[in-house]
Amino acid sequence: MSVSEAPAATVEPPPAEQPGRGQWWSPVRRTGNxxxxxxxxxxxSRQGGKWWVPWLFLAPALxxxxxxxxxxxxxxxxxxxxxxRPYLGNTWVGTANYSEILGSESFRSALKNxxxxxxxxxxxxxxxxxxxxxxxxxxxxxxxFIRSAAFLPVVVPMAVVAELWRIMYHPTxxxxxxxxxxxxxxxxxxxxxxxxxxxxxxxxxxxxxxAPYDMMIFLAGLAGIDRGLYEAATVDGxxxxxxxxxxxxxGLRPVFAILFVLAAVRGFRSFTEVFLLTNGGPNGSTExxxxxxYKLGLEQNRxxxxxxxxxxxxxxxxxxxxxxxxxxxxxxx
Amino acid sequence: MSAAxxxxxxxxxxxxxxxxxxxxxxxxxxxxxxAGPLLALLVSSFNHISDPTxxxxxxxxxxxxxxxxxxxxxxxxxxxxxxxxxxxGLLLQVAVSVLAGYALARKVxxxxxxxxxxILATMMLPEEILALPLTLVLGDLPLVHLNLMGTLAxxxxxxxxxAFSILVMTExxxxxxxxxxxxxxxxxxxxxxxxxxxxxxxxxxxLGVIGVFGFTMIWDQYLLPLLVATNSDSYxxxxxxxxxxxxxxxxxxxxxxASLLALLPSVIVFLLFQRSFARGLTxxxxxx
Numbered sequence: 136m137s138v139s140e141a142p143a144a145t146v147e148p149p150p151a152e153q154p155g156r157g158q159w160w161s162p163v164r165r166t167g168n169x170x171x172x173x174x175x176x177x178x179x180s181r182q183g184g185k186w187w188v189p190w191l192f193l194a195p196a197l198x199x200x201x202x203x204x205x206x207x208x209x210x211x212x213x214x215x216x217x218x219x220r221p222y223l224g225n226t227w228v229g230t231a232n233y234s235e236i237l238g239s240e241s242f243r244s245a246l247k248n249x250x251x252x253x254x255x256x257x258x259x260x261x262x263x264x265x266x267x268x269x270x271x272x273x274x275x276x277x278x279x280f281i282r283s284a285a286f287l288p289v290v291v292p293m294a295v296v297a298e299l300w301r302i303m304y305h306p307t308x309x310x311x312x313x314x315x316x317x318x319x320x321x322x323x324x325x326x327x328x329x330x331x332x333x334x335x336x337x338x339x340x341x342x343x344x345x346a347p348y349d350m351m352i353f354l355a356g357l358a359g360i361d362r363g364l365y366e367a368a369t370v371d372g373x374x375x376x377x378x379x380x381x382x383x384x385x386g387l388r389p390v391f392a393i394l395f396v397l398a399a400v401r402g403f404r405s406f407t408e409v410f411l412l413t414n415g416g417p418n419g420s421t422e423x424x425x426x427x428x429y430k431l432g433l434e435q436n437r438x439x440x441x442x443x444x445x446x447x448x449x450x451x452x453x454x455x456x457x458x459x460x461x462x463x464x465x466x467x468x
Numbered sequence: 469m470s471a472a473x474x475x476x477x478x479x480x481x482x483x484x485x486x487x488x489x490x491x492x493x494x495x496x497x498x499x500x501x502x503a504g505p506l507l508a509l510l511v512s513s514f515n516h517i518s519d520p521t522x523x524x525x526x527x528x529x530x531x532x533x534x535x536x537x538x539x540x541x542x543x544x545x546x547x548x549x550x551x552x553x554x555x556x557g558l559l560l561q562v563a564v565s566v567l568a569g570y571a572l573a574r575k576v577x578x579x580x581x582x583x584x585x586x587i588l589a590t591m592m593l594p595e596e597i598l599a600l601p602l603t604l605v606l607g608d609l610p611l612v613h614l615n616l617m618g619t620l621a622x623x624x625x626x627x628x629x630x631a632f633s634i635l636v637m638t639e640x641x642x643x644x645x646x647x648x649x650x651x652x653x654x655x656x657x658x659x660x661x662x663x664x665x666x667x668x669x670x671x672x673x674x675l676g677v678i679g680v681f682g683f684t685m686i687w688d689q690y691l692l693p694l695l696v697a698t699n700s701d702s703y704x705x706x707x708x709x710x711x712x713x714x715x716x717x718x719x720x721x722x723x724x725x726a727s728l729l730a731l732l733p734s735v736i737v738f739l740l741f742q743r744s745f746a747r748g749l750t751x752x753x754x755x756x
Contacts, residue, residue, distance in 0.1 A: 186578075188659055192571035193583060195564045199629035203602065204590045206610060210601035270494055272475040281495050283742060284503040290738040291506065292688045294706035295727045298713060299509050302523050302720050311508065311523045347502060351749050357476065365476070375477060383476045404594040407690040411710060425596050432600040433695070445597045456592055 211442045211449075219438040232443035241419065242427060242444060249423040252338055252409075253402025259342035260398055261391070264349025269379070271350070272357050282354075286347045293344070297411035300340045301327070304412075327413050330420035337412055337421055341405065349394055356390035357383070392463045396456050403452055424448050506731075513725040523720065534725035541718065542700070543726050546708040550687070550730075552620055553704055557627040557686045558679065564628045565678055566671070569637025570663050574649070591631045596691060602626065603695050618698035627686055633678035636748065640674035641667055676744035680737060687734045705730040 215232055217225040236242045271282050288296065303311045304326035313323040326336045364382045373381065406425035409415065415422035415430070424444060432441035508525050516529040571577075572584060595602075606616045606626070616622030644667055652666050668675075693704045700711065709730060713723050738745060 189571035189575040189577045189580075192567045192575075192663075196568035196587070196629065196634060197583070199564060199625070200587060200590060202605065202609065203626040203629050204593060204598065205586075207598040207601035207605050208593065210604060211598065214601065267498065269475075269477050270498070272477070277495070281498055283739070284499050286502075286738075287506055287735065288502055290684050290734045291731045292690070292706050292734060294688075294690050294709050295509075295731045298709050298723055298727050299505055301713070302512075302724070303505060303508075305523075343502070343505075348749075351746065355746075355749065360476075379476055400592075400594065404596040406596050410690075429599065433603070438600055438604075441600050445600060449593065449597045452594065452597075453592060 211445050214439050214442040215446045217439050219442075221436070225439075228439070232439045233447070236440050236443045236447070241422065242424075244419060245422045245424050245427040248334060248421060249403060249405075249425075252334060252341070252405060252421075252423060253399055255335070255338035256341040256345060256402045256405070257395065257398040259338060260345035260349050261394055263342060263346035264394075265353055265387075267346060267350040268353035268357055269383075272354060282351075286351060288344045289348045289351075291344075293407040294411060296340065296344055297408050300336075300343075301412055304328075304336055327421075328417060330418045333413055333417060333421045337405075337409055340408055340412065341402070345398060345401065349398065352390060352394055353387065356387045360386040389463065392459055396459050399455055400452050403448060403455075509724050509727055509731075512721055513728045515721055523724075534719075534721040537718070537722045538712070538726045538729075541708075541712060541715070541722070541726075543705070543708065543712075543729065545701075546703050546705040547729055549620060549702060550704040550706070550733075553623050553627075553689075553693070554683060554686045554733075557624045558682045560624065560628040561630055561633060561682045561686070562675070562678060565630070565633035565637045566668060566675070568634045569641050570667060572634070572638045573641035574644075574667065587631045587634055590629070591635075595626075599691055599695060602692075606696060617696060618702055619696070620702055622696040623689070623693050623702075623704070626692060627689070630682065630685070633682055636674055636678050636681075637671065640671050644670050673744070673747065676741060677748040680741040680744045681748045683737050684734045 214225075216227060216229055218228045218231075219225050267285060271278050271285065305311065305313065306323070306325045306328040307313065308317065308323040310323070310326075312326065316322040316324065324332055327333045360383065364386075365378060368378045368382050404425060405423060406429070409421055409423050409426050410429070413421040415426045425448070428441045428444045428448070431437045431444065504525065508523050511525050511527050512523045513534050514527060514530050514532070516531045516533065568587075572580065603617070606622045608615060616625065648666055648670075649662055652662050657666070688706075689704070690706050693702075693707050697703050697707060700708070703711070705726065709723060709726055712718050712726055713720075
């Protein structure tokens, strides 16, 4: 699985790296004077025996990760404990930003909305994705067409999804979705314009885009279930419901755990759809942590308080991930 | 094995007129729910009607006016910006990932676990959370003191660091037989040659995966361009959709036309490379 470098360095012949000096697979050794002291040292370093070769390959990644992940993370932590004043110098304020944001009514309501939205989207997408996967499981060509069509929302950019649904959510009775629900005698609904339905409407958009993704992963999981178990269950006289309950669901347990983490993290960080559909309105009914952070940081220039919010969101994501991983580990152990 | 035991529901194999009708209803229902809105988008972008309520799947008076007006509003420029960002962003991301994957998969060196864990940890670190400090970093890159705000470069460089594609490359490169590399070494191939002519060509499927995923991921970028773009000259197409919509003289048909242009590239890439896509989904999710 991994190279042991020491023997390679001693056995290796000189390289024929210069262009035009023959091909590397040529069985003919190009040079015989491999013990010539002056050349050997330089050649060996080119051959990967040296300690810095892996670091050279890693350098671009490490530089970019440092600049755009680790430094910003460090900055966020530092700023969250500072009163950030451009051109005036930052002052250390300790936990004041945290207590301010935790104490503010708008943050608490945004946190509530975020959690509600994340839970709604997570379970909605998983449930719908699971049902979809069961329905389109199989090998026929017709099904692969349906699967591709159902998967399309996932690859459509979120900005387009939001603009499309904005128009579909048109609040008067001749809006597209109002016409649809009018067919069964409902509505017209205000959808994203009504504080009572706005958050649910955003969740529906998120489920529409998230469910096909979950469906694909469930399908991959379903493919890994032993067909013989279905057969055995059928021979034993199990109904379809019992088959799903006792064969399919247990077989998919690891898939559920992974999807839960992915979907929940996706829900916690949701920004684009909220920003474009409602931007927090009406009346703050759809304000989520990310839109609040964006407003605090970039519109009100309160970078310290915004960073404190970001750090809290990060911790929530981290705790959730670790908890689910631990649960999973214990179950499989 | 009887046909009914092939899948959980045994639905696709069931025969008979009732089952056929049930299947037809279910599958057309699925199609309407998931592809219907996109079909409405497609049709509306060619429809002459400007009323938002007229978003429909029935073509009425086909016209290219919506696209003409969209182009008058600079959509071509935004589209070119998007292509520029996705082109160079993907190039950078793939290059960084294959290099890092090579080191992590084929070498042993001190601190390797630390590097791997650090890269993995960034997967738990959504870019949204880094939004605020990232604008400060991009405004004044530490050490080199470059200001990338308002430039397309500012939207491209941060995309180079993506743990997912490094992980896919690493996993894949581990599977290349050691003997191939050793044979090349004995024949005198240098490190770069082994990387470029032995390992990399054998990783084409993985290149497909990270290429397709990178493309869709970069094309879907919204927050990063939103943070970096300081004026409309550097807008990407997804960003421009909102400006278009807010413009009072622009009709929804025009927004839909621009939206169609914004979704076509990623849909085309998905349809062409579905196999790589499915592979990536399972590699990314189920191996974790």
